[in-house]
Amino acid sequence: MTTSATATPVLPLATDEADALVAAARRAADEQGVRIAVTVLDAGGHLLSFRRDDRAVLIAGETSTRKAFTALQLDAPTADLVDAVRPDGLFHTLPTALDRPLLFIAGGVPLHRDGRLVGAIGVGGGAPEQDHGIALAAIKNVLGG
Numbered sequence: 001m002t003t004s005a006t007a008t009p010v011l012p013l014a015t016d017e018a019d020a021l022v023a024a025a026r027r028a029a030d031e032q033g034v035r036i037a038v039t040v041l042d043a044g045g046h047l048l049s050f051r052r053d054d055r056a057v058l059i060a061g062e063t064s065t066r067k068a069f070t071a072l073q074l075d076a077p078t079a080d081l082v083d084a085v086r087p088d089g090l091f092h093t094l095p096t097a098l099d100r101p102l103l104f105i106a107g108g109v110p111l112h113r114d115g116r117l118v119g120a121i122g123v124g125g126g127a128p129e130q131d132h133g134i135a136l137a138a139i140k141n142v143l144g145g
Contacts, residue, residue, distance in 0.1 A: 013040070013111060013119040017142060018048035021111075021121055025138035026051065029126065036125035036134060037064040040111075041072055043118050053125070060125035066101060067108030067131070068122030075117050079106035079132045107131030109139060 018040035025038040037052035037060035052061045067078050074081060084091045085104045106128035111119040121138060123131040 008114070010114050010116045010118065013042050013048060013113070015048055018042075018119070020142045021138045022049045022051045024141040025121070025123055025134050026053070028134045028137040028141075029053070029123075029130075032126070032130060032134070034126040034130055034134070035060075036123050036131070037061040038138075039064040039068045039122045041065075041068045041120050041122075043072070045069060045072055048119065056125040063103060063105065063124030064107065064122040064131075066103035066122065067105060067124060068120040069108075070102040070104065071108030071110045071122065072117070072120035073102065075110050077106070077110070077132065078104055078108035078122075079128070082106065105131075107135060109135045111139065111143065113143070 021040050022038045025036065029036040035053040035056040037056050038050065040049040042048050070078050081104050083089055107124055108120060108122040110117055111121060121135050123135045125131065126134065
């Protein structure tokens, strides 16, 4: 007798949710007086939403995107990966091993729905701890997680 496991479909991250995540991150950053860039990617690594505050440092746009991509590819917050890529870390060569650069600085967080990876958010422009906290605040505000 053969049985097949049927996976429960999970809705992908929608554009309106991505836009809401960006807006929530910007509100959280405004409360701290931080100028940021925010990137939201879908599960395939495609851009759903992006915004860089006018007064954010220009590199914040690139760092927010790389943080989101890194969190998505490794399904882990970038804050949790910093030690793994140090010279004595388990993945010390990973930052240069791929064609698309990864960024191991706090501020990237994977997004899950019903236990499944549906995308990632990346925040850049503040101190790493601020970026991470802003990303978490946006997720809690919009997705409740």
